[in-house]
Amino acid sequence: MKVAVIGCTHAGTAAIVNTAQLYPDAEITVYERNDNISFLSCGIALYVGGVVKDPQGLFYSSPEKLAELGVKTNMRHEVIAVDTKAKTLRARNLANGQEFDDTYDKLIMTTGSWPIVPKLEGMDLDGILLSKNYNHSNTIIERAQQVNRITVVGAGYIGVELVEAFQMNGKQVTLIDGEERILSKYLDEEFTAPIEQSLKDHGITLALGEKVSSFVGENGKVTKVITSKGEHETELVILCIGFRPNTELLKGQVEMLPNGAIVVNNYMETSAPDVFAAGDSCAIHYNPTGKNAYIPLATNAVRMGTLVARNLVAQTIPYMGTQGTSGIKIYEDNIAGTGLTEEAAKGEGMEVDSVMITDNYRPEFMPTFEQVQLKVVFERATRRILGAQIMSKMDLTQSINTISVCIQNKMTVDQLAFIDFFFQPHYNKPWNFLNTAGLQALPKTLAAKEPALV
Structure with a gap:
């Protein structure tokens, strides 16, 4: 069996x-256009901030390790064409420009994603950088050492983590986003408001509800970011607007979402025979809505990649879908979320309710205890749990993994009230805060029932 793999990250x-x-x-033959593989891009902010000293720890494989498994890895090779009917591909050696053809029995598309780069005036100025791969991270670190004013465009996870890292390195930082809130795709306002205040308290300038319209420079270097509400002086710009799937190779040959994400079935098969896809290049089945969605996360990628191998010859293990579970640490706050926010659920046209609790995670008679803020979103008619968010100075983020399982199994918020969780004063209260959220969501009145006949 001849297997061709295009792209080699998660x-x-x-x-x-x-x-x-x-x-x-x-x-097995691998085609990778970069000069490295398996880079954990989620660690870029940690590397930039100096938390990770040795960047080699952000790599979990190498061509040498793959060679030990009998895999041939063609580094700095870009696949420029694929014919899924003929089962052929054409590749270019980026070192010498030589092109050649290859064949396959099974094709695995793991081409990932690439940052969205807007077409704006001044985009060609020096000092406007992307944040995606290892080379990007090295460039960011090198250039950041030479400047004081840094602007980050995009207030998603990467953008927020970067502004924190830059601020901790003593930089003057501005965060710009077209939305009115940071992290708006992941968290509701009850959570983003205190995080925004924390960023402001640390001296970070938030320019929210501002859309970037152009960049201005002097002597070929960026000096200002022009937005819909004004301008911001800067010496360096990092674009973190979002990502789009790298799928041009299969355009018109397999089913895709409008944004180009490849649609796969439960066995990671595309609509073309013997062509599989996984990771940021394809859509996932989003359990809270039951629809296909584009949610590029490393966790989704490694699960899907593993399932590709398991289903390569025969359909053996189906994909369970995902809740889009994720977490982030901003200064002292540990934050995580899964499934739909209340705002996103309403945006889907769903009739939902939510319950919000603020409590101490363990008994007050203990020497120390920290406050936990938890919100659970559920469908009004069925009471099915759709999503949850948590924040605390204490790391309680693993509780969101529990809620993820609840969503996966279509559990109700009423069932959450009575799930069996252990009690030990070092760790929690007799009613775990997840139970407490479920109890608070229980109906306040019960319909009267006819007495049973004896």
Whole structure:
């Protein structure tokens, strides 16, 4: 069996390693256009901020490790064409420009995503950078050392983590986003408001509800960011607007979402025979809505990549879908979320309710205790849990993984009230705060029932 893999980050590495282990006789060839593989881009802010000293720890595989499994890895090779009917591909060696053709029995598309780059006046100015791969992170660190004013465009996870890292390095930082709130895709206002205040308290300038219209420079270097509400002086700009899937190779050959994300079935198969896809290049099945969605996360990628290998020859293990579970630490606050926010659920046209609790996570008679803020969103008619968010100075984020399982299994908020959680004063109260949220959501009145006949 001849297997070709295009792209080798999270999904690609998982697919390759598992395929090599499951099918030792398979001939596996990897095409990667970068000069490194398996880089954990979620660690860029930690690297920039100096928390991670050795960037090699952000790599979890290498061409040498794959070679030990019998895998041939073509680094700095870009696939420029794929014919899914003929089962052929054409690649270019980026080192010498040489092009050649190859064939496959099974094709694994793990081409990932690329930052959205707006077409704005001044985009060609020096000092406007992207944040995605290892080379980007090294450039950011090098350039940031030479300046004092830094502007980050995009207030998602990467943008917020970067402004924190820059501020901790003593920089004057501005965060710009077209939305009125930071992290608006992940958290409701009850959570973003205190995080925004925390950023402001640390001297970070928030320019929210502002859309970037152009960049201005002097001597070829960026000096100002022009927005819909004004301008911001700067010496360096990092674009963190979002990502789009790298799927041009299969355009018109497989089913895709409007944004180009490849649609796969429960076995990671595309609509083209013997072509599989995983990771940021494709859509996921989003359990809270039951629809396909584009949610690029490393966790989704490694699960899907592993499933590709398991289903490469025969359909064996179906994909369970995802809740889009994620977490972030901003200064002292530990934050996590899963499923739909209340705002997102209403945006989907769903009739929902929510319950919000603020409590201490363990008994007040203990020497110390921290406050926890938890919100659970549920469908009004069925009372099915759709999402949850948590924040605390104490790391209680693993509780969101529990809620993720609840959503996965279509549990109700009423069932959450009575799930069996242990009690030990070091860790929680007799009613775990997850139970407490469920109890608070219980109907305040019960319909009268006819007495049973004896």
